[in-house]
Amino acid sequence: MIAKKHILYAVILLFVPVFLKAQPGPGYWQQRVEYTMNIKMNTDTHQLSGTQHLVYYNNSPDTLKKVYYHLYFNAFQPGSMMDVRSRTISDPDRRVGDRISKLKDNEIGFQHIAWIKQDNVPVTFKIEGTVMEVKLNKPLLPKAKAVFDLQFNAQVPIQIRRSGRDNSEGIAYSMTQWYPKIAEYDFQGWHAYQYVAREFHGVWGDFNVSITIKPSFTIAATGILQNPDKIGHGYGQGKTVADATSSELTWNFIAKDVIDFAWAADPDYTHTQVQVPNGPVIHLFYQKSEKTEATWKKMEDTSVKVFQYLNEHFGRYPFNSYSIIQGGDGGMEYPMCTLILGEGKADGVIGTMAHEVAHSWYQMALASNESLHPWMDEGYTSFASAEAMASIMGMPNPHTGAYQSYFYLAKSNLQEPANQHSDHFNTNRAYTTVAYSMGEVFLEQMKYLIGEENFYRGMKAYYNTWKMKHPSPNDFIRVMEKVSDMQLGWYLRYWIGTTKKIDYGFGVVTDKDGSTYVEVKRVGEFPMPIDLMVTYKDGSQQLYYLPMNELMGVKPATLGANRIVSDTWPWVNPSYVVKINRKLSDIESLEIDPSQRMADINRTNNKIVLSEIVPFQNTTK
Numbered sequence: 001m002i003a004k005k006h007i008l009y010a011v012i013l014l015f016v017p018v019f020l021k022a023q024p025g026p027g028y029w030q031q032r033v034e035y036t037m038n039i040k041m042n043t044d045t046h047q048l049s050g051t052q053h054l055v056y057y058n059n060s061p062d063t064l065k066k067v068y069y070h071l072y073f074n075a076f077q078p079g080s081m082m083d084v085r086s087r088t089i090s091d092p093d094r095r096v097g098d099r100i101s102k103l104k105d106n107e108i109g110f111q112h113i114a115w116i117k118q119d120n121v122p123v124t125f126k127i128e129g130t131v132m133e134v135k136l137n138k139p140l141l142p143k144a145k146a147v148f149d150l151q152f153n154a155q156v157p158i159q160i161r162r163s164g165r166d167n168s169e170g171i172a173y174s175m176t177q178w179y180p181k182i183a184e185y186d187f188q189g190w191h192a193y194q195y196v197a198r199e200f201h202g203v204w205g206d207f208n209v210s211i212t213i214k215p216s217f218t219i220a221a222t223g224i225l226q227n228p229d230k231i232g233h234g235y236g237q238g239k240t241v242a243d244a245t246s247s248e249l250t251w252n253f254i255a256k257d258v259i260d261f262a263w264a265a266d267p268d269y270t271h272t273q274v275q276v277p278n279g280p281v282i283h284l285f286y287q288k289s290e291k292t293e294a295t296w297k298k299m300e301d302t303s304v305k306v307f308q309y310l311n312e313h314f315g316r317y318p319f320n321s322y323s324i325i326q327g328g329d330g331g332m333e334y335p336m337c338t339l340i341l342g343e344g345k346a347d348g349v350i351g352t353m354a355h356e357v358a359h360s361w362y363q364m365a366l367a368s369n370e371s372l373h374p375w376m377d378e379g380y381t382s383f384a385s386a387e388a389m390a391s392i393m394g395m396p397n398p399h400t401g402a403y404q405s406y407f408y409l410a411k412s413n414l415q416e417p418a419n420q421h422s423d424h425f426n427t428n429r430a431y432t433t434v435a436y437s438m439g440e441v442f443l444e445q446m447k448y449l450i451g452e453e454n455f456y457r458g459m460k461a462y463y464n465t466w467k468m469k470h471p472s473p474n475d476f477i478r479v480m481e482k483v484s485d486m487q488l489g490w491y492l493r494y495w496i497g498t499t500k501k502i503d504y505g506f507g508v509v510t511d512k513d514g515s516t517y518v519e520v521k522r523v524g525e526f527p528m529p530i531d532l533m534v535t536y537k538d539g540s541q542q543l544y545y546l547p548m549n550e551l552m553g554v555k556p557a558t559l560g561a562n563r564i565v566s567d568t569w570p571w572v573n574p575s576y577v578v579k580i581n582r583k584l585s586d587i588e589s590l591e592i593d594p595s596q597r598m599a600d601i602n603r604t605n606n607k608i609v610l611s612e613i614v615p616f617q618n619t620t621k
């Protein structure tokens with residue numbers, strides 16, 4: 001249906017200029033960093049030493065008297081907060097367990113800071129756990145910049161989670177959260193959280209990183225390699241490992257407009273590249289073996305398709321390069337790259353790749369504070385990668401699993417509100433379900449509230465308004481409100497701020513003067529608008545829509561759908577009576593939300609087949 005497609009494109013083109021001009025409000029500001037780091041990696045002692053030159057721009061309206069840095073490697077020491085948390089939480093991540101408590105001196109991680117200077121003058125600092133507080137000599141005024149220089153020496157821990165050395169798949173170095181990283185300061189103040197288990201937040205800026213290492217190692221990293229011809233290793237036409245005569249090689253990477261810098265190094269990496277049409281070059285780094293080869297070959301093709309799908313539906317990937325790196329542990333997203341496990345079942349590895357690639361949209365472009373709002377990064381990423389993989393694999397209903405996992409949590413006694421710091425959930429299970437599944441359901445359910453077309457238009461508008469910035473939950477909701485012309489703050493407050501549940505069912509069904517009166521009941525505390533499908537005995541169907549007044553609007557009807565919009569349902573009313581203009585004996589069945597996008601925790605009361613439920617007929621007049 002080419003003609004129809006052209007009309008659609010014309011409509012989209014009319015909208016595009018509006019979105020490209022979209023900007024955050026005039027009061028929005030964000031800090032900026034420019035890092036230059038020179039790193040020397042000693043592969044015998046597993047220690048690195050480095051200098052860091054950081055230009056820090058205070059774009060806030062505040063005068064800063066202190067700054068904070070994260071020193072994440074300090075978490076990998078017996079007795080650290082990460083260790084204690086893992087040993088005391090009721091459902092620990094089995095990959096961590098009590099492993100930190102057993103690390104020997106030459107296996108722990110640490111970050112030692114030799115000195116720090118502010119504008120060439122030494123400053124005092126204090127380290128507690130994974131956070132360093134630096135007292136400024138000179139207050140940093142609004143709209144001013146400071147230059148911080150420091151020297152550090154670090155030991156790479158045995159890999160426990162994400163970063164570390166010599167993991168179970170035999171990758172030498174997974175270098176993530178590896179350098180002294182200045183904490184984010186925003187409208188909520190400092191985000192100098194102790195590293196306990198998960199999630200990060202970063203300042204937007206540029207990285208220029210030089211890493212000196214033995215020439216046998218291949219490095220994969222955030223950014224673009226600046227000296228490929230000197231390096232070789234599959235990057236350029238330069239010398240190969242075999243004819244490298246020097247005892248070390250210096251790799252120089254530059255990344256612009258990113259929130260972090262990650263790298264990995266291994267002497268046995270195979271490096272291949274594929275090109276996404278009109279998109280980035282994808283670099284793949286893995287240890288070739290019978291456990292990896294077929295999967296990583298297949299991944300070349302699938303990763304291209306994932307990028308194409310996400311570009312088309314959620315906005316254009318903002319960089320021209322992306323690296324998929326075997327890091328040997330789970331999967332974790334970083335700017336312009338990911339570290340994922342390399343072995344295991346192909347479906348699992350490739351599914352993980354798709355998830356981490358989707359983080360390039362939901363975290364590496366739309367850098368929400370994932371510590372405070374993990375559902376905005378894990379949930380949105382799960383949503384986008386599920387849709388991409390379902391489309392590529394030709395599978396229906398990509399979000400069913402997320403609903404099931406939410407229902408499971410909602411029926412347990414472990415559910416907690418989503419709007420808390422991701423490290424502070426009582427259980428890992430509650431965190432995981434809230435962040436991944438409830439975040440995914442939040443979006444799928446948004447389609448139910450505002451309609452599919454508004455939803456995808458909104459996702460692109462969100463991307464174009466907030467990419468390379470730090471959107472908050474409210475910023476997302478405001479975009480969706482503007483696109484749909486509906487009021488959605490209540491939905492954010494209920495779904496993210498509370499553990500209230502959605503449950504609708506039927507009350508009394510009566511017959512009077514040739515019409516049928518159907519009572520719909522709000523059983524749960526969470527109000528929603530209702531799609532009610534009436535199926536007649538002659539096989540025809542009629543959709544009724546019961547708007548809920550907090551929305552202050554009516555979603556557009558699905559194209560071609562035969563829909564009647566009823567009067568508004570005030571959210572305080574526990575029940576509502578719909579008038580159907582046909583007699584009861586014509587009706588075969590009644591169903592609430594036939595699309596099953598509303599996260600109704602009890603679907604057993606959502607449908608009644610009238611012939612089966614005799615007591616409901618003509619019970620009252």
Ligand SMILES: [Zn+2]
Pocket residue numbers: 333355356359377378381
């Ligand atoms: Zn994720």
